[in-house]
Amino acid sequence: NAGVTQTPKFQVLKTGQSMTLQCAQDMNHNSMYWYRQDPGMGLRLIYYSASEGTTDKGEVPNGYNVSRLNKREFSLRLESAAPSQTSVYFCASSDQISNSPLHFGNGTRLTVT
């Protein structure tokens, strides 16, 4: 039972490059999320998808776009990477938004030089 799978695990980008972080869940969850984690800051929500076909901005959406490809997959795109986007990115899913626990992937460690 894989749970939430994120790819890649590590990535180094140069400023201005683009990339897409992939996330897939096999728990038939309705809601999916993208967070970033920076030292001393806890997790901050970038975007979320309450259900298939919907996406909404979170606390720190600037510089990112998302696609809820289907019920299983939720991708995060950086169109023009900046050093401030150096972080660890976590994808999560839950059965329902707000009232269910989140299940997290193991993260993507992104460095932008």
Add this chain to the structure above:
Amino acid sequence: SQQGEEDPQALSIQEGENATMNCSYKTSINNLQWYRQNSGRGLVHLILIRSNEREKHSGRLRVTLDTSKKSSSLLITASRAADTASYFCATVFNNDMRFGAGTRLTVKP
């Protein structure tokens, strides 16, 4: 901005002792959740406590919630070296979930 704030930021105890971590928040909540994160891994859900509940238990974990004081605590009893991790509280109100910066717990064997 963060909603929950954990206290202390770091805690070091001996194996077998109890560990208590606190979380304070500022606004209304629907529920409050506690998560554990081992180094280099994703967060793992521990307990969800709803705003109309005062206490919940799960194995060696006990969570209390005092909505009048806008605070919650996580107690880990009889701690083990494997409990070494960061612990985060997350407050949920409507569709907004906010995490605190976490408490780093070290349990020495």
